Amino acid sequence: MTKYIIRRILTAIPIMIAVVFIIFMLLQVLPGNPISIMMGEKAKPAVIERVSRELGLYDPVLVRFGRYVWNALHGDFGRSYKLNRQVSDLIKLSFPNTVRLAISASLFAWLMGIPAGIISAIKRNKFVDHFVMAIALVGISSPVFWGAMLLQFVFGFKLKLLPLSGYNSYKHMILPAIILGWASAGSIARMVRSNLLEVMKNDYIRTARSKGLKPWAVVYKHALKNSLMPVVTLMAIQFAGMLSGAVITETVFGIGGIGRLTVDAINNRDMPLLQGATIFSTLIIIIGNMAADIMYSFLDPRIRDR
Amino acid sequence: MKKLSLLLILCLLLTSVVGCGGEKAVEAPAEPAAETPADPAADPAAEAEEKPVASGKFDDGYPENVLRLGLQGELESADVQLTTADYTIPMNIYDCLFEVQPKDDGSSEIVGNLATDFEVSDDGLVYTMHLREGVKFHNGEILTSDDVLYTVDRMLNPERMARNSDSMSMLKGFDAAVEGEIPTMEGEGIVIIDDNTFEFHLTKAFSPFLANLCVPGFSIYNREAGDAADEAGGGSDNSQFGVLPEYTIGTGAFMMKDWVLNDHIYIEKNPDYWKGPSKLDGILFKIVPDNETRRMMFESGQLDEFDLDDAREQIPYYMESAEWEDNVIIGNRVGTFYYHINESIAPFENVLVRKAMQHAIDKQAILDSLYGGAGEVASGILAPGMMGYNADLPKLEYDPDLARELLAEAGYADGFEMTISQTTDSPNTLSLNEIVQAQLAEFGIEVTIDQMDEASWFDVRRTGALPMYTTSWSADFNDPDNFLYSFFTPANSLNRSFNYYNTDAMARVEAARYMLDHDARMQEYQDLEKLIIQDDAAWIPLFHLKHIWVVSDRVNNYVPFWAGWSGANYWGVYLD
Numbered sequence: 001m002t003k004y005i006i007r008r009i010l011t012a013i014p015i016m017i018a019v020v021f022i023i024f025m026l027l028q029v030l031p032g033n034p035i036s037i038m039m040g041e042k043a044k045p046a047v048i049e050r051v052s053r054e055l056g057l058y059d060p061v062l063v064r065f066g067r068y069v070w071n072a073l074h075g076d077f078g079r080s081y082k083l084n085r086q087v088s089d090l091i092k093l094s095f096p097n098t099v100r101l102a103i104s105a106s107l108f109a110w111l112m113g114i115p116a117g118i119i120s121a122i123k124r125n126k127f128v129d130h131f132v133m134a135i136a137l138v139g140i141s142s143p144v145f146w147g148a149m150l151l152q153f154v155f156g157f158k159l160k161l162l163p164l165s166g167y168n169s170y171k172h173m174i175l176p177a178i179i180l181g182w183a184s185a186g187s188i189a190r191m192v193r194s195n196l197l198e199v200m201k202n203d204y205i206r207t208a209r210s211k212g213l214k215p216w217a218v219v220y221k222h223a224l225k226n227s228l229m230p231v232v233t234l235m236a237i238q239f240a241g242m243l244s245g246a247v248i249t250e251t252v253f254g255i256g257g258i259g260r261l262t263v264d265a266i267n268n269r270d271m272p273l274l275q276g277a278t279i280f281s282t283l284i285i286i287i288g289n290m291a292a293d294i295m296y297s298f299l300d301p302r303i304r305d306r
Numbered sequence: 307m308k309k310l311s312l313l314l315i316l317c318l319l320l321t322s323v324v325g326c327g328g329e330k331a332v333e334a335p336a337e338p339a340a341e342t343p344a345d346p347a348a349d350p351a352a353e354a355e356e357k358p359v360a361s362g363k364f365d366d367g368y369p370e371n372v373l374r375l376g377l378q379g380e381l382e383s384a385d386v387q388l389t390t391a392d393y394t395i396p397m398n399i400y401d402c403l404f405e406v407q408p409k410d411d412g413s414s415e416i417v418g419n420l421a422t423d424f425e426v427s428d429d430g431l432v433y434t435m436h437l438r439e440g441v442k443f444h445n446g447e448i449l450t451s452d453d454v455l456y457t458v459d460r461m462l463n464p465e466r467m468a469r470n471s472d473s474m475s476m477l478k479g480f481d482a483a484v485e486g487e488i489p490t491m492e493g494e495g496i497v498i499i500d501d502n503t504f505e506f507h508l509t510k511a512f513s514p515f516l517a518n519l520c521v522p523g524f525s526i527y528n529r530e531a532g533d534a535a536d537e538a539g540g541g542s543d544n545s546q547f548g549v550l551p552e553y554t555i556g557t558g559a560f561m562m563k564d565w566v567l568n569d570h571i572y573i574e575k576n577p578d579y580w581k582g583p584s585k586l587d588g589i590l591f592k593i594v595p596d597n598e599t600r601r602m603m604f605e606s607g608q609l610d611e612f613d614l615d616d617a618r619e620q621i622p623y624y625m626e627s628a629e630w631e632d633n634v635i636i637g638n639r640v641g642t643f644y645y646h647i648n649e650s651i652a653p654f655e656n657v658l659v660r661k662a663m664q665h666a667i668d669k670q671a672i673l674d675s676l677y678g679g680a681g682e683v684a685s686g687i688l689a690p691g692m693m694g695y696n697a698d699l700p701k702l703e704y705d706p707d708l709a710r711e712l713l714a715e716a717g718y719a720d721g722f723e724m725t726i727s728q729t730t731d732s733p734n735t736l737s738l739n740e741i742v743q744a745q746l747a748e749f750g751i752e753v754t755i756d757q758m759d760e761a762s763w764f765d766v767r768r769t770g771a772l773p774m775y776t777t778s779w780s781a782d783f784n785d786p787d788n789f790l791y792s793f794f795t796p797a798n799s800l801n802r803s804f805n806y807y808n809t810d811a812m813a814r815v816e817a818a819r820y821m822l823d824h825d826a827r828m829q830e831y832q833d834l835e836k837l838i839i840q841d842d843a844a845w846i847p848l849f850h851l852k853h854i855w856v857v858s859d860r861v862n863n864y865v866p867f868w869a870g871w872s873g874a875n876y877w878g879v880y881l882d
Contacts, residue, residue: 032765
């Protein structure tokens with residue numbers, strides 16, 4: 001098992017290096033001087049010139065890459081052009097909110113999605129099944145900003161039950177969690193349902209039934225574990241995706257998370273911040289996938305023996 | 307064991323993914339800020355968690371007598387030397403030597419602020435400044451001439467990368483200072499006489515100098531505070547000035563208190579403010595990126611002000627609704643919208659074509675349909691409220707017959723094909739361009755709207771090859787030089803892609819900067835404005851928009867500030 005984990009970690013390293021290189025190069029070939037875009041209409045050419053020179057923007061690209069990697073290895077990801085703070089500090093300040101959002105949204109998704117999927121599978125082709133699957137479909141296909149504004153309007157503006165914006169109490173976390181979790185819950189429910197139905201066709205389920213077990217016990221004790229395996233992968237990837245930022249949810253609800261940080265960096269051509277945030281998100285995704293693989297191997301010994 | 311499988315899966319998933327650093331990141335902000343002042347990560351989030359929530363009328367945990375304002379995005383920095391746009395917070399925590407005061411008739415004047423008065427030598431090269439006595443910085447230090455020297459030295463130090471250093475380019479020693487050749491301007495551009503008296507030494511008699519000193523970018527800093535902030539960050543390249551509230555020190559009416567990244571900024575009343583303390587306990591700036599969310603927060607009483615710039619389509623609603631019409635505040639923006647015409651692209655080398663364009667576009671119709679009619683049609687360069695603004699400039703009326711006549715005279719009676727360029731991510735600009743496209747089609751002028759990404763747009767513009775485009779300019783400082791010199795010099799005319807041909811006019815714009823007779827200088831600017839816009843038709847002026855806000859019932863004495871930038875000083879505002 002340990003060997004398997006080490007192998008997975010070792011394969012992640014070259015991926016990470018490649019990602020850093022590709023992101024850096026892509027950002028360098030973008031046209032235009034980031035300082036002139038950042039300063040916009042009011043920029044004075046002489047100031048753009050001086051600031052660009054001071055930031056080393058006129059050095060050859062490989063020199064800049066070397067400097068970036070060297071500094072990054074020393075824990076220095078540079079200073080944001082726009083926000084004038086250390087990139088690592090900006091990520092450190094934003095990530096906790098993203099983690100809170102991801103955990104609350106995932107919990108919502110799991111607590112809603114898994115039971116909904118099970119109920120749907122048990123009541124296959126009954127009204128409950130159609131009803132649950134319809135809601136799941138709405139969850140998956142409705143645009144986040146629409147749902148977000150709707151909930152905000154009803155619960156925040158009209159009923160005044162929950163805050164409209166901000167992120168400094170549990171009350172602030174409810175609406176964003178529902179919005180972000182809803183789509184995930186939908187896909188989880190659909191996946192649980194189809195896997196469970198698949199598993200229920202197996203011989204050992206028939207055996208369990210013929211032993212006289214109650215239907216819920218058949219599902220819970222025998223079918224569920226096997227049917228959850230692919231769902232775990234989905235959940236891990238979804239969770240890692242949420243950790244790399246949920247731009248629309250963060251924007252509508254005014255949450256200072258990684259997603260907004262990244263999008264603002266893109267809009268402002270804030271190279272150091274964009275590099276730092278993208279590398280960080282990549283890292284999260286790699287780790288999320290790795291965690292899913294490792295869990296998989298826990299659940300299914302055949303995988304790690306392969 | 308089997309029964310626990312589901313729970314186990316969930317827990318594993320959670321801990322393994324978050325364990326990579328997520329958990330640490332959650333806990334990190336809880337460390338006491340005092341022990342790690344150099345770590346900006348530690349402080350603000352911790353305070354955010356300690357705040358009482360949902361108490362009383364507001365759910366943000368701050369006292370009731372706090373003015374609540376919405377900000378669309380995070381500040382570039384509270385160090386005003388590192389921004390050319392985010393002036394609102396600097397205008398409340400720092401002071402400048404002078405300030406612009408709007409007068410009742412819509413014009414404005416420059417009055418003393420941290421400087422009480424000044425004398426200028428006859429040759430216009432030496433300004434002797436007298437500082438107000440006993441002004442205290444937020445850290446208790448008393449303002450002296452040395453603080454002004456520190457402010458200038460800091461701005462010109464190339465390592466600091468100040469975004470507005472060029473505003474001091476007329477000072478003696480400027481070139482050497484920005485190249486890092488001299489460490490201080492003492493004895494060069496600044497000569498300290500005593501604690502409250504010093505001189506600015508200029509290389510040329512630069513008439514807009516005083517107006518330049520009113521720009522928030524030239525807020526006065528304190529040497530001790532600056533040094534402490536540098537030390538906290540481990541050097542001047544990572545100064546915590548403008549980052550951590552406790553190191554961001556000024557003389558202003560409010561003091562930085564809390565700053566939670568992308569969430570809120572709180573500035574509290576300075577009890578020792580030299581004009582007297584504000585009646586507000588503080589100002590809370592909530593960072594709410596979504597316009598509609600901000601509007602809902604305003605209407606539900608969580609914000610005290612809503613800037614209608616962020617919801618222009620709502621202007622008629624607020625202006626006409628019985629609930630809000632008395633709460634609408636209208637101010638001059640001191641800015642002009644216009645089209646640049648690139649004179650090096652045919653047929654715009656022909657002045658008749660350019661003049662025809664000026665009369666072919668119905669500006670009032672655009673103003674009404676896109677901006678709720680909130681503004682006035684422009685006929686020149688300078689905006690109302692600006693020093694030297696000429697209200698008597700002949701109007702450039704919408705006149706289709708005249709436009710047709712001019713086109714025919716130029717040999718384009720059947721029209722021509724042309725391009726308007728814009729950046730991809732500006733829907734407002736696109737609406738404007740589409741209206742103009744439709745209006746020009748009436749004259750047989752076939753317009754293609756070419757959308758480019760912002761970076762390429764700026765790049766092409768710099769080469770002088772960008773076709774016609776629209777943009778706006780608002781005043782940085784109260785002098786016509788700010789408008790005319792930014793456009794009508796050979797370098798700027800090329801940089802901004804309009805290739806104005808009249809070198810004589812541009813030489814006069816340059817010369818006007820150094821005219822010492824104020825009245826003659828203003829007359830010269832008005833003559834130049836007429837020459838450039840009406841005789842040479844170098845621009846198509848569109849309109850001067852009003853700036854409109856709507857405020858909550860409890861807000862009093864909300865006076866629109868004189869500024870092309872949108873910031874304001876809230877010292878005089880009070881709440882019921």
